[in-house]
Amino acid sequence: xxxxxxxxxxxxxxxxxxxxxxxxxxALRRWSELRMSVERPAGQxxxxxxxxxxxxxxxxxxxxxxxxxxxxxxxxxxxxxxNGASDAQAEEIAQEAMLTIWRKAQLFDPAASGAATWIxxxxxxxxxxxxxxxxxxxxxxxxxxxxxxxxxxxxxPDAQIVAAQxxxxxxxxxxxxxxDQLKVIQLSYFEERSHGEIAQxxxxxxxxxxxxxxxxxxxxxxELEAER
Amino acid sequence: xxxxxxxxxxxxTAYAVGALDLGQRVAVATHLAACPRCRGxxxxxxxxxxxxxxxxxxxAMAADALARTLARLDAPAPAADAAGRETAxxxxxxxxxxxxxxxxxxxxxxxxxxxxxxxLPEASPTRVFLLKSAPGAxxxxxxxxxxxxxxxxxxxxxxxxxxxxxxxxxxxxxTVSHQPRVESESECLCLxxxxxxxxxxxxxxxxxxxxxxx
Numbered sequence: 001x002x003x004x005x006x007x008x009x010x011x012x013x014x015x016x017x018x019x020x021x022x023x024x025x026x027a028l029r030r031w032s033e034l035r036m037s038v039e040r041p042a043g044q045x046x047x048x049x050x051x052x053x054x055x056x057x058x059x060x061x062x063x064x065x066x067x068x069x070x071x072x073x074x075x076x077x078x079x080x081x082x083n084g085a086s087d088a089q090a091e092e093i094a095q096e097a098m099l100t101i102w103r104k105a106q107l108f109d110p111a112a113s114g115a116a117t118w119i120x121x122x123x124x125x126x127x128x129x130x131x132x133x134x135x136x137x138x139x140x141x142x143x144x145x146x147x148x149x150x151x152x153x154x155x156x157p158d159a160q161i162v163a164a165q166x167x168x169x170x171x172x173x174x175x176x177x178x179x180d181q182l183k184v185i186q187l188s189y190f191e192e193r194s195h196g197e198i199a200q201x202x203x204x205x206x207x208x209x210x211x212x213x214x215x216x217x218x219x220x221x222x223e224l225e226a227e228r
Numbered sequence: 229x230x231x232x233x234x235x236x237x238x239x240x241t242a243y244a245v246g247a248l249d250l251g252q253r254v255a256v257a258t259h260l261a262a263c264p265r266c267r268g269x270x271x272x273x274x275x276x277x278x279x280x281x282x283x284x285x286x287x288a289m290a291a292d293a294l295a296r297t298l299a300r301l302d303a304p305a306p307a308a309d310a311a312g313r314e315t316a317x318x319x320x321x322x323x324x325x326x327x328x329x330x331x332x333x334x335x336x337x338x339x340x341x342x343x344x345x346x347x348l349p350e351a352s353p354t355r356v357f358l359l360k361s362a363p364g365a366x367x368x369x370x371x372x373x374x375x376x377x378x379x380x381x382x383x384x385x386x387x388x389x390x391x392x393x394x395x396x397x398x399x400x401x402x403t404v405s406h407q408p409r410v411e412s413e414s415e416c417l418c419l420x421x422x423x424x425x426x427x428x429x430x431x432x433x434x435x436x437x438x439x440x441x442x
Contacts, residue, residue, distance in 0.1 A: 074286030095297050103305045117278030124246040147325040151260045170275040189245045190280045217237035
C-alpha cells in the first residue's frame with residue numbers, strides 16, 4: 001500500500017517520473033500483485049460487479065449502486081488522475097460515470113463486456129466530452145461521443161479474431177508481456193505520455209520507445225490470439 | 229471483399245482509449261465499420277482499459293461524493309437530442325454518426341478529381357473530406373506535412389504499398405511520398421482525414437499548388 005500511495009500522481013511531471021524511477025516503487029507491478037493488493041470485504045463476492053449492475057437495472061437497487069460507487073469511483077478517479085486530469089475534473093467525471101451506470105444499467109450486456117470494461121468506456125466518453133466542452137462550452141453532451149463509438153456493423157463471429165476475449169484472458173495476455181513492454185503501453189495509452197516524455201522517464205532513446213511500443217503491440221496481439 | 233490494409237495496432241489502441249482527435253476517429257471508425265478483425269482488436273483494447281481501471285490505485289473521492297450522487301439518482305436524465313438526422317446523399321459506407329454531419333459541396337481539385345468537405349462539429353486539427361477520382365485517374369504525386377489517413381469506400385487505387393480496395397486503410401506521414409493511381413474499371417471514393425498540408429510534386433502538382441488547398 002505504501003507503494004500505491006507513492007504513486008499518486010503529481011501535477012509536476014518530473015516529480016511524477018522521479019517517483020516512477022525509484023526502485024522501491026516500480027513503474028508497473030504485475031497484474032496479479034495489483035489484484036492481491038485490492039482489499040475486499042470479507043465473505044462477500046466482491047468481484048461480481050455485473051450482478052450489481054443487473055440489480056440496478058432490474059430493481060433500482062441503491063445498495064448495489066452504493067457498493068459499485070465505493071469500489072469503482074475512486075478507481076475511475078485514480079485512472080483519470082494518472083491520465084493527466086486535474087483532481088476536480090477527475091472527481092467530476094468519476095461522479096458522472098457512476099450516475100451513467102445508474103441511468104444506463106439496463107444497457108449493460110455482461111455477455112459483451114465485463115463491468116470494468118463498460119465503466120472504462122463510460123469514463124472515456126465522459127472525458128472526451130469534458131475536453132470538448134472546454135473548447136466549445138455548453139453542457140454535458142456525452143451522447144454525441146457515445147454515438148461516435150457506435151460502429152453500426154453486423155457482427156461476423158468467425159472473423160472476430162480477438163473479440164471473444166474475456167477480461168480475465170486480457171489480463172493473462174498483459175501478464176505475459178515483458179515488464180518493459182507493459183510499461184510503454186501503460187505510459188503511452190493509459191497515462192498519455194508523449195514518446196519524448198517516455199524516453200526521458202525510462203532513459204531510453206526515442207527510437208527505442210517507438211520500436212518497443214510496436215513490439216509490445218505485436219506481442220499483445222499474439223498473446224490475445226493464443227489465449228482465445 | 230477482403231480487407232488487406234489495416235490501421236496499425238497503435239492507431240487502433242489510441243482510438244480505443246480516446247486519444248485520437250475527432251477527424252482521425254472518423255477515419256478509423258470508417259475502417260472499423262467494414263472490418264471485424266479491427267473491431268475485435270479495438271474491443272480487446274477496451275478490455276485492457278477495463279483492467280487498468282480495475283487495478284488503478286484508488287484516489288479518495290470527495291467526502292460528500294456518494295451522498296451527492298445518490299441525491300441525483302432520481303433526477304430525470306437530460307433528454308438526448310433527437311439525433312438521426314442524416315445528410316441525404318452521404319455515402320452509406322460511412323458510420324451513422326458521420327452521415328449525420330454537414331457535408332459541403334463537391335469541389336474541383338484537379339482534372340477528374342473532386343473533393344467534398346465533411347464539416348466536423350468541433351474544431352479538429354484534422355480535416356476530413358471525401359475524394360472522388362474518375363476511373364484511371366492519377367492523383368498527383370504528393371507528400372504530407374503530417375498524418376493522413378485514407379479509407380477506401382468504393383473502387384480501388386494502387387500505389388507503392390499495393391492495392392487498396394473498399395475498407396482498406398492507408399496511413400501516410402511526412403516520410404511517405406506517393407502517387408496513387410485509380411483502377412480503370414470504376415471511380416474511386418475515399419474518405420481522407422488529413423493533418424497539416426499536402427505538398428504536391430510533379431508538373432501538374434506544382435501547377436495546381438497555388439489553387440488547391442486540400
